[in-house]
Amino acid sequence: MTVGDDLAAQQTVTVMVVDDHPMWRDAVARDLTEAGFQVVATAGDGPEAIRRAKAARPQVLVLDLNLPGASGVRVCKEVVAGDPAMRVLVLSASGEHTDVLEAVKSGATGYLLKSAGREELVAAVRRTAVGDPVFTPGLAGLVLGEYRRLATVPPPAAAGGAAAPRLTERETEVLRLVAKGLSYKQIAQRLVISHRTVQNHVQNTLGKLQLHNRVELVRYAIEAGLDEDPQAREDSAM
Numbered sequence: 001m002t003v004g005d006d007l008a009a010q011q012t013v014t015v016m017v018v019d020d021h022p023m024w025r026d027a028v029a030r031d032l033t034e035a036g037f038q039v040v041a042t043a044g045d046g047p048e049a050i051r052r053a054k055a056a057r058p059q060v061l062v063l064d065l066n067l068p069g070a071s072g073v074r075v076c077k078e079v080v081a082g083d084p085a086m087r088v089l090v091l092s093a094s095g096e097h098t099d100v101l102e103a104v105k106s107g108a109t110g111y112l113l114k115s116a117g118r119e120e121l122v123a124a125v126r127r128t129a130v131g132d133p134v135f136t137p138g139l140a141g142l143v144l145g146e147y148r149r150l151a152t153v154p155p156p157a158a159a160g161g162a163a164a165p166r167l168t169e170r171e172t173e174v175l176r177l178v179a180k181g182l183s184y185k186q187i188a189q190r191l192v193i194s195h196r197t198v199q200n201h202v203q204n205t206l207g208k209l210q211l212h213n214r215v216e217l218v219r220y221a222i223e224a225g226l227d228e229d230p231q232a233r234e235d236s237a238m
Contacts, residue, residue, distance in 0.1 A: 013129045016058035018049040018075065019091075019114040020067050021173065028062060028091070039118050046070025053079040057085040058086065063108075065092045065099055075085075075161045080107030084212040089128040091121070092134070094178050107213060110134030132183045133213050167205060173227070174201040178214065179221030 016036045019025040022044065024150070029039045041056040043049035051063055053075070061079060065072035069148040076088050092099065093115075100111050112124050113136045124134040167175065177187045180201040184198045191198070211217050 012036065012038045013060060013104065013125070014038045014040045014056075014058045015050075015060045015062060015125060016043070016053055016056055017062045018043045018053075018067065018072070019064040020044050027038045031118050031121065033063070035125075037125060039062075042170060044068075046072070046075050051073045053086070054082055057083060060125055060206075061086060061088045062091050062125065063088055065090060065094060065103060073102050074104040076103065076108050080212070087213075088125055088144060089130065089134065091208045095136070095139070100135075109214065111139055114137050130184060130195070131151050131202065132185075133181075133218075165209060171201050174198060175205055175217070175221050176226045178202065179226045180220055181218075 015032050017025055017029045017032070017039060018222065019028065025042055029042055031078065033092065038108050040058050041052045043052050043101045044067075046067040048065065048069070049061075050061070050070065061076075061112075062145055063072050063075060072092070074089070080088060081084055090103045090111045092103075092111070093112060093113070095234045103111055104106055109128050109131065110124060110133055112121065112134060115202045116136065117125070173191065176185060177190060182190065182229075184195055184202070187198045202214070206212070206217060209217070209219060
């Protein structure tokens with residue numbers, strides 16, 4: 001780990017907790033505070049969550065889906081649209097596939113069930129803060145499968161037939177591993193580079209492709225066939 005990574009790890013991550021059950025909301029906020037996070041706001045309904053998230057601008061929004069006034073999906077869409085850098089970790093009692101997919105499509109970085117333990121939640125918030133997708137075991141495959149399905153739908157033609165942005169060899173290599181579902185830490189280990197360098201490559205790629213978050217990046221990579229093994233794809237074309 002580099003000095004830059006050490007400093008990043010020491011920086012306090014700001015978090016906002018949204019849940020309509022006061023006791024649960026307070027317990028989550030307390031657990032995260034004790035773990036070293038800075039809880040900058042809480043909210044108990046959809047409209048309040050949108051207002052406070054825009055004002056507090058937390059790095060991570062821990063969000064329940066079942067909210068009065070406006071659903072968690074709507075909250076996620078609005079706050080991510082207003083601040084694409086904000087990461088959303090859904091913490092829900094529902095493990096229904098439709099709920100998971102709707103949350104991810106609305107811009108959520110991860111999805112954790114409320115049955116998760118304290119340490120699992122703390123680890124999930126830490127990973128979400130650096131852009132890693134976090135899912136309760138069994139849900140990651142569902143999300144990746146949905147993006148593969150969506151990737152079979154022909155994308156709309158680019159205006160004016162504009163050429164695709166040119167990525168460097170390293171950016172393409174990182175993007176390929178992102179598409180395979182590897183975390184930033186795993187990518188760093190695989191390529192023998194720092195975690196911060198991986199983040200920089202991802203941010204540069206997002207800018208070049210005019211995408212907003214890692215979820216959109218994964219879909220782009222799958223549509224481009226970057227989740228496939230290059231040799232296997234070459235063999236199948238022969």
